[in-house]
Amino acid sequence: MSTDALKRLNKYISDTGLCSRREADKLIEQNRVTINDKLPELGTKVGPGDVVKVDGKAVRAVAKDKSDRVYIVYNKPIGITCTTERHVRGNIVDAIGHKQRIFPVGRLDKPSEGLIILxxxxxxxxxxxxxxxxxxxxxxxxxxxxxxxRFLKKMAGGVPILGTVTKPCVVTPCGKFKFRIILTQGLNRQIRRMCEFLGYEVTKLKRTRIMHLELDNLKPGKWRNLTSKELDRLNNAVRHSSKTAK
Structure with a gap:
């Protein structure tokens, strides 16, 4: 068998959408995973034809064309928490109620609203x-x-928060109290912290776009599947992206 056809067990499990690689390692350590009904070791690789089970239930490998994967955009309302922890009241998973296990790409804090990918x-x-x-x-x-x-210039040029200086960004006024900002960073509560440093308080924050994906007329609390065209553009946009930090 070609080594190219093999995949590490933790990656195989995470690719099914069941859990993260770290969580998969824990399942393996807890002897809750089997390959062909035998207990594997950490680092074991899975090949075509191998049957992987978690808690006795088979988990399917991801399709090569990812046709079995779910990609949605959701207009998160204020008050919903971007966590997959089901015990957290108002968690995003229960709010959406999707039949498949999905998880958010990044987060929007509880007081914020707008577009998020799951x-x-x-x-x-x-x-x-x-x-x-x-x-x-x-x-x-x-x-x-x-x-x-002064505020617009400082916001665009970079603001010291969280032990670093934010990257230059595009800031455009669109009202006496309102502006648009385009970020390529995702620091914790970045926009709120930037504004606080300059003596301003955010009263409303709404994400309207991620890359080419926009809210358009999607109402708060509603979600939709990505179109095939949007998904193609998304895959092309991240095709050469690093999956790990440099």
Missing amino acids: TSDGDIVNKILRAENAHDKEYEVTVNQPISE
Whole structure:
């Protein structure tokens, strides 16, 4: 058998959408995974024809064309938490109620709203999330006081937060208290922290776009599947992206 046809067990399990690689390692260590009804070791590789089971139930390998994967865009309302932990009240998984196991690509904090991608394709998640891949995200932001030229210039040029300086970005005013910002980073509560550093408080934050995917007329709390054209563009956009940090 060609070694190219083999895949590490933890990756095989994560690619099915069941869990992350780290969680898969835990399942293996807990003897909850079998290959051809035998207990494997960490680092074991899976080949075509091997039957992998978790807790006695077979898990299917991802289709080569990923036709069995789920890709949706969701207009997250304020108050929904971007976690797959089902015990958390208002978690995004229960809010959507999809029949397949899906997880969010990145997050929007609880007071924020707007577009978020969810998928069962673990392979694509890190490619989108890595800042060095420069996948842009656009937001509409409302603040508590009139926007000044100094504020716009500082926001666009870079603001010191979380022990670093934010990357230069595009900032456009669209009202006395409102502006649009396009980021290629995903620091924790980045826009809110940037505004706070400059003496402003965010009163409303809405993500309207991730790369070529837009909210359009999708209402809060609603979701839709990506079209085949959108999915093709997404796969092409991340085709050469690193899945791990450089």
